[in-house]
Amino acid sequence: MNQKTRALLQEAFQAPEPMHKKDFLKTCAPQPISLISFVLSQAGYIRKRIWILTSMVLLIVLPGSLFLRQEILYMLSAVTPILAMTLITESGRSESCGMSELELSTRFSLKNVVLARLVLLGMFNFLLLFILIPVTALSRHISLVRTGVYILCPYMITAFLGLWITRRIRTREANYICAGIGVLASLGVILLMNVSFDIYEGEYFIWWLLLLILAVFGAIREGAQMVKQKEELEWNL
Amino acid sequence: MSMDLDEQYDKIYRYCYFRLRHRETAEDVTQETFLRFFESTTYQNTGQALRYLYTIARNLCTDEFRKPRVEQLTDSISDHFSGETADDEPPEGKILNRISIARSLSGLTETDRELLLLRYVNEVPLSVISSLTGISRFAVYRRLLRAKEHLKENLRKENII
Numbered sequence: 278m279n280q281k282t283r284a285l286l287q288e289a290f291q292a293p294e295p296m297h298k299k300d301f302l303k304t305c306a307p308q309p310i311s312l313i314s315f316v317l318s319q320a321g322y323i324r325k326r327i328w329i330l331t332s333m334v335l336l337i338v339l340p341g342s343l344f345l346r347q348e349i350l351y352m353l354s355a356v357t358p359i360l361a362m363t364l365i366t367e368s369g370r371s372e373s374c375g376m377s378e379l380e381l382s383t384r385f386s387l388k389n390v391v392l393a394r395l396v397l398l399g400m401f402n403f404l405l406l407f408i409l410i411p412v413t414a415l416s417r418h419i420s421l422v423r424t425g426v427y428i429l430c431p432y433m434i435t436a437f438l439g440l441w442i443t444r445r446i447r448t449r450e451a452n453y454i455c456a457g458i459g460v461l462a463s464l465g466v467i468l469l470m471n472v473s474f475d476i477y478e479g480e481y482f483i484w485w486l487l488l489l490i491l492a493v494f495g496a497i498r499e500g501a502q503m504v505k506q507k508e509e510l511e512w513n514l
Numbered sequence: 515m516s517m518d519l520d521e522q523y524d525k526i527y528r529y530c531y532f533r534l535r536h537r538e539t540a541e542d543v544t545q546e547t548f549l550r551f552f553e554s555t556t557y558q559n560t561g562q563a564l565r566y567l568y569t570i571a572r573n574l575c576t577d578e579f580r581k582p583r584v585e586q587l588t589d590s591i592s593d594h595f596s597g598e599t600a601d602d603e604p605p606e607g608k609i610l611n612r613i614s615i616a617r618s619l620s621g622l623t624e625t626d627r628e629l630l631l632l633r634y635v636n637e638v639p640l641s642v643i644s645s646l647t648g649i650s651r652f653a654v655y656r657r658l659l660r661a662k663e664h665l666k667e668n669l670r671k672e673n674i675i
Binding site: 283 | 520537540544616662665669
């Protein structure tokens with residue numbers, strides 16, 4: 278259609294000015310909210326004990342690094358599964374507590390809410406690790422990369438297993454199983470460091486790295502599936 | 515939600531106005547459309563917002579037609595200018611022009627007028643029009659071509675083009 282005909286059409290379909298548009302949009306239209314404000318608003322819905330538990334790791338490990346220079350790596354490796362466990366149980370809480378339908382009917386979809394909470398807690402966890410990894414590396418006199426791999430490996434394995442469980446079991450029992458996995462992973466690390474050989478020696482590093490890569494891939498896959506599942510839930514409502 | 519509410523309000527209002535031909539009813543239906551639209555976040559989050567908005571508006575206009583009439587919905591062409599003040603009143607030639615265009619449009623079917631309004635005035639994508647009217651994209655495209663030809667013919671008869 279040429280410009281002239283289009284202009285004629287637009288003129289022909291010119292409606293009289295609406296009378297109450299401004300009032301309506303001012304009172305009824307949802308006020309836009311920025312992504313950061315939305316994510317931060319979700320911080321209040323994460324249980325206080327989760328924040329306290331996560332912060333306690335920093336409070337314990339930082340002074341510990343001064344007195345237990347050699348054992349700090351084992352300690353941190355044993356504690357990180359607990360961090361991952363808190364993250365996973367928080368992500369599945371809306372379903373295990375039967376809140377998902379309620380959240381789906383609100384302004385933001387369940388997918389957005391769960392992702393915002395995961396991002397918040399995940400960022401807080403990584404901020405802690407960002408502080409603790411250099412502290413541990415300095416205490417043990419090993420490289421940052423190696424320290425990072427040793428600490429992130431139990432964390433990512435717990436995250437992967439936790440996501441795998443919460444995707445399959447949607448009741449409150451999933452929380453207990455995740456807690457069990459977190460505790461088992463911590464105990465596993467403690468047991469391993471008490472066996473005769475030192476698993477933190479350089480020759481075993483490649484196995485740590487391989488395990489970490491597999492756990493990261495697994496966690497990403499499970500995370501993507503979880504998001505997809507939330508979308509399905511949205512359409513099924 | 516990425517759409518501009520202010521702009522969409524005008525477009526939905528225009529659509530309702532030309533379907534109902536009554537200023538107040540069109541505005542009521544527009545506001546009802548947006549209230550229902552705000553109630554659901556499902557479509558907004560799945561990229562179907564525009565489709566959902568027009569579907570509500572179309573259904574509400576149909577409901578309005580079905581209601582028993584207590585007053586006639588008979589806004590005439592002169593009502594088009596009722597929102598304009600004396601200062602910005604269009605010149606006589608322009609009014610005559612608009613009347614001629616309105617006459618040319620009245621020679622088209624209701625469906626053709628709706629398609630032209632949606633596609634060329636409100637700039638609604640073909641895919642949305644297709645799902646709104648329940649006909650295929652290709653059929654929408656062909657009907658639009660036919661409506662355009664018909665309109666041009668009528669405009670020539672009115673000596674506008």
